Amino acid sequence: MTERCLPPVLQALAWRLVDRDWALQEREIEDHADAEWRFVRRRLCEGLHGLPFQLALEALNEARILAPDPLDGLPIIAKSTLRIERGWPRVIDEEAWDVVCRIVDPDLIALSHPDLPRVVVKTPDLSDALAWPCSLRAQDTEFYDLSHEPVAEIHAHLGGSLPTPLLWSLFLYGHLSAMALEQYRPEPIRRGRWGQLLQQGLQAHLALHRLVYGDACIPEIRSGAEYAVAPAVIGWKGVQFDRDPDFSEWPHCVRTIKDRATLALLLPQRVLWYRACQAAHNDRALQEALQRLLGLRSAFNALLSQPSGQRGLSQFFGFYDRRSALWMGLPLRNAPTTYRGEQLGKELVMECWLEDRVAAPGASVDLELRLTLPFRGRECLLLIQNFVAAQAAVAERRPEIPLRAGLIHHTIKAAGRKGEEARAEFEALWHFLVGTPEARPFLVGVDAAANELACPPRTFSAAFTWLREQLDCGAPGQSEPPIRLGFTFHAGEDFRDLLTGLRHIDEAAHLLAMRPGDRIGHGLALSWPVDDFYISRTQSFPTVADHALDLCWAIALLLRFDGYGEQERDARDRLVGLLAEYGSEVDGLQRLIAQWDLDGPHAWASTRARSLKHRQRDNEPPRALREDEWLLLLGIPEAHWDRLAPRPIRPLEWQSIVRSCQHILRQRILKSGIVIEVNPSSNRIVGGYSTVERLPYTQISRPGQRAAGEIGNIPIAIGTDDAGIFHTSLQREYELVGRAALAQGYALPDVQSWLEGIRKTGLKASFLKHAPRGADWATAIERLLGTTLQNSERQDCGQCGASSMEQR
Structure with a gap:
């Protein structure tokens, strides 16, 4: 078994882990008896950057040699892309990580790392060992010091910002509507398939839970609101393991695990998966249960993540719309009960951004989130109040990191x-x-x-x-x-x-x-x-x-x-x-x-x-x-x-x-x-660049001194675009820009100074730079949350053109 594999082999290993019943339906374009052969080979070849036929076959054959059982490929992927450093998984090969985490759920890759058990043995609390941020990234790089400074996220879309592991948890436990996805389903996916995925995913999850903990600790279940046939787990009443998190209040936000809503959603599944992996070596039933749940989660991940080999906004829109529809749910005016669910979603988005700053207590974050606002009487005010309430909840739990968040109205081209x-x-x-x-x-x-x-x-x-x-x-x-x-x-x-x-x-x-x-x-x-x-x-x-x-x-x-x-x-x-x-x-x-x-x-x-x-x-x-x-x-x-x-x-x-x-x-x-907003992961995938090193930002702004007569640096600021779709974080985007400049021959001190200038440009260009801070910001939040719906009716939307918009 090799420690490091080429991305084509890793991609073949990853596709073999996806439940083929849930991936995009096969067109029988070849008479090969092996369904896996058809499935994996086709996905290795498809897309603008797909592999040549012979290289795809070689990658598939090597993957089968390395992992005769597809489940054996998961530790190989983890070992080739991640290292365990100070108890947390860190990305060591950005290109390989980009290839696999858009196919297999990144949480499952990290939990399957061969070195993780050694860390857990030394950790007195299992929740501490499994509490890493949703978006994994490199750490302690040449640009790590930037994470200790104030930063502005100037380009983030709310609908595409939530990491896939959190979407899976919200989806599986009934907080999100599978019905909302039907209108955005990929063409080969039949109507109702998302509801079936909810049901089958839950059944696989319960089966794994029963095998690990026995029949005495089955989670409490009730019928879901949208699918009577698809039950949804709403709590873990009475389930309390030795030195494990207390799930008794989960997943409600009244009291969260260590005051972090993201961990309240992620830890139960991380604990379950980790324990199942450790016990599955000599248990065939556990191996089959792991394979089933892994296939379903990976199919879910692949359907919501832009895969390598595809470019162009026309292909990207489907991924964005499905993710946005999944957690935004139904229109507010038709589903007032979804307010709390939407607040939870916005709360999770902001908390994920704060996780990116966890190493820098006191470093402020200005977070701009793009969202299409509905200008229909009270609905717009309700949505903004919902957004601000989520922000206030996060700020109360994480007061050590000053947070200002604002909305940018997103009009559609x-x-x-x-x-x-x-x-x-x-x-x-x-x-x-x-x-x-x-x-x-x-x-x-x-x-x-x-x-x-x-x-x-x-x-x-x-x-x-x-x-x-x-x-x-x-x-x-x-x-x-x-x-x-x-x-x-x-x-x-x-x-x-x-x-x-x-x-x-x-x-x-x-x-x-x-x-x-x-x-x-x-x-x-x-x-x-x-x-x-x-x-x-x-x-x-x-x-x-x-x-x-x-x-x-x-x-x-x-x-x-x-x-x-x-x-x-x-x-x-x-x-x-x-x-x-x-x-x-x-x-x-x-x-x-x-x-x-x-x-x-x-x-x-x-x-x-x-x-x-x-x-x-x-x-x-x-x-x-x-x-x-x-x-x-x-x-x-x-x-x-x-x-x-x-x-x-x-x-x-x-x-x-x-x-x-x-x-x-x-x-x-x-x-x-004018400032240019650059988004490295998005530009690389949607723009079709083959490697990080080919990102061209140094053509308009570069490290080092300019010669006489040269055009100066155009101001640029770094954003994430859709962090959930591209499995990234703001810190990682800075690292990608720095790595590209180093690969293009610029000196490290110049690159570090250049990135520091970009960070300052982002703060200066932030639309929140004039917003109040500290106590004044808290007062502004209280004023908005105290605004009644009756007060909002002083806005006559009929006179401002909103009536024509509602007709559209």
Whole structure:
């Protein structure tokens, strides 16, 4: 048995542990008699980064040699990816860990480590030995000192933040609704399968419990609310083991194990699994029970974790929606009994973030969480009160770590989304804050995220610029506390052509009324090396509409700077050729491009917007031209907009155009003072980077001194995006950025200093930087929690456009 395995072998070992009845259904594409062979081989080969056929077969064969019984592969995976250090499991191979923990539940991997029993023997209390944080990470690295400093989490989505082991516990014990998952089920999963998974998972759990503790200690059971046939464990009445945690109050939050709700949910299963593993060596029944429960938990984990080999937001959305639906449950107005369940979910999210800071008592945490708020009368206030109550509960249990948490309203970029709808949504947000001053410290920003390909930044110009005008004017008759909303926008993250991603970043920065300190999410196009992109995307082409707009933007941009005449003429020739190919003859093309709306400070200041008199009607907000308006001006028939553009002729010259535009855009972003939010794990998986070392952030901000004449560092801040989906933590994200810089040849002292600067940038760019602290923050929480539902009715949502949103 080898101690260290290559990721392909580990991936084969991991897939063999997944219950094949619960994984995505097989299409019989080969007549191989061995079901496991078909299942594992297919999953090793599928996806953009799937293994070649022969390598997949070799990995599968080696995995079978190493572990004839699939359960034997679990300790091999644990030994190859983790070490036990000071009693806690630490990640030793980031690449291998990324491969396996998106397939097999990471808690089960850690509990199966061969060295863990030696630690437990030396520990007087089993709960201490099994009390590590949900998101495992490397420890005592070169960048560990950063964890002792104040930090801001500036990019976290609430729906994707909860670790999978906690979701499994909440799911298994009836706190979450399997019904909510049916609308988000993967296509091959039949209706009702999530309910069956709940029932079979519970049965496997009880079977294992009976084998370990005997019939005398069976947990109390009652029928679940959603599935009468699926019982849910609600307590462990009378179950108290020698030197084990007292489960008598679990999983209620009145009293939690060592005042940590996460441990109250995780420890019972950790204790059960650990004891079963230690007793299973000579017990075939226990081995079969372990295999069954392991397969179900791993199938659950694989269905909620973005697997390696897949990229693109279109594939990512399914994972996010299923996780969000699972713990957010039913709409608040239809299920008032879920308030406590939602509070528990939010409480667990915040406590997981504090677990990341457990080594640094006193180091403050500013936590921004993105959530789509419902602006329907009382419902929005109830949700924010629920969020703040969860925050207060965590702060009371963990007073040694100062915590400030705020919400960012998350508006959705979706196909067919209209600017008027986004503006109505922001109007509802504004009127809510005007009518509910108690909520202002906790609602700190707005963001637009989701499908970048289907909904470009220009769509949101009217909404963002309208909201900026209101913020500049201030709330009528309300001075304290002031309304402060930071702007952020996802751009340059997912695109068919690099030039399209660059254009979207520029439009987000300059057409959405952003100010210094506002932020752009991801912004990968800004740092992606041009050569690398076109080598890896040889079959990726933009649509005709995007290509035409990209060329117009590039020409307008290149005209502004000296030294780019050759690239500008090339881009102009390509645009003229493209228009001619689709029968468009534009009179005054040069004048049209000269009026391209490149700048602010407000989008409506562009020459073209003034010439079209966009503000001639009082009910029309200021805005930049939409993409469809520009395309009509260019004369391209709508029937051709969504077709793929022809392959760029003279590829090297095309790359020169893109490289020049990227260089200019970096200067524009640096001058604007806008911060780029980078999310290493998310960017690596969704962006399709093969290794951590290829993360390109040093292209826009790098350690060390700059030579004379070089562009300075663009301010960047590090976030997690969706920590639960990517099995990560904020500390680990800092370590990944530092490791990438070291692998690219930068000196360790320079990298440490650089990361410290990034941490300070995050604090400075946090939308919570103006929020009260200490006693003032506690007073703000008390004021909001004391706001009655009747008080919230002073907000007339019918006058602020919320009624139209509810109709949608």
